[in-house]
Amino acid sequence: MLESLKKPKAGRDKPIVRVNYTMMKSNVEELENVYEFVKTYDIKVLQLRHANLTTPFSHLFNDSLFFHQNLYDSVISKVKKPFDNDKSRTLIHPPLFSEEPGKSTVANKKDCAYAFFNFIISSNGDVNMCSIGNIGNFYQHSFQDLLESKIVKDIHTSLLKGDYQTLCKDCYAVSEIGDIQQKSTFIQEGVMPDRLREFKIKVEKVVA
Numbered sequence: 001m002l003e004s005l006k007k008p009k010a011g012r013d014k015p016i017v018r019v020n021y022t023m024m025k026s027n028v029e030e031l032e033n034v035y036e037f038v039k040t041y042d043i044k045v046l047q048l049r050h051a052n053l054t055t056p057f058s059h060l061f062n063d064s065l066f067f068h069q070n071l072y073d074s075v076i077s078k079v080k081k082p083f084d085n086d087k088s089r090t091l092i093h094p095p096l097f098s099e100e101p102g103k104s105t106v107a108n109k110k111d112c113a114y115a116f117f118n119f120i121i122s123s124n125g126d127v128n129m130c131s132i133g134n135i136g137n138f139y140q141h142s143f144q145d146l147l148e149s150k151i152v153k154d155i156h157t158s159l160l161k162g163d164y165q166t167l168c169k170d171c172y173a174v175s176e177i178g179d180i181q182q183k184s185t186f187i188q189e190g191v192m193p194d195r196l197r198e199f200k201i202k203v204e205k206v207v208a
């Protein structure tokens with residue numbers, strides 16, 4: 001497929017190609033010569049992103065660049081130079097850690113909304129809610145049933161009340177800095193399911 005990018009079909013415009021690359025400690029150094037690759041295949045946009053690691057990928061936490069910030073900064077500083085001099089290609093990357101000294105490198109657990117949309121289904125059917133853990137098995141219950149189960153409702157209620165300390169205590173969920181700290185990034189009031197809106201109203205009443 002990559003070779004076909006170099007030989008566009010007669011009479012057709014060349015496709016605009018964008019590559020998304022998830023960076024980890026184990027692969028970030030592969031990026032050092034990526035500009036040559038991008039030029040060879042006439043790739044227009046290269047987007048780099050951090051890995052969002054939650055259960056069941058906790059064994060990879062140490063591979064996250066949030067724990068190897070100097071490595072990330074030194075590689076990306078080199079990678080971006082040729083892109084800075086070539087206006088025909090775009091490199092999109094998370095900010096250098098040295099440029100964001102005041103920001104937390106770990107998601108703000110208090111405002112984290114992953115529990116409402118980050119579910120991972122393993123090949124054996126186990127369904128994990130972000131780093132909070134197992135909420136059931138896909139082969140035994142439909143995903144809809146799992147979402148409406150007591151265990152999920154209880155977890156969501158606790159989180160909406162602000163009781164995240166116990167549920168999230170072992171979490172090293174990482175995200176591109178900033179996004180996860182805005183609940184509005186993920187939950188728009190206008191499209192919030194009734195069940196969540198009811199919880200929010202109840203919580204607001206309790207707090208009031």
Ligand code: SF4
Pocket residue numbers: 054107108109112113114115129130131132164167168171172173
């Ligand atoms: S365990 Fe808590 S902090 Fe971690 S991703 Fe889930 S909701 Fe967010």
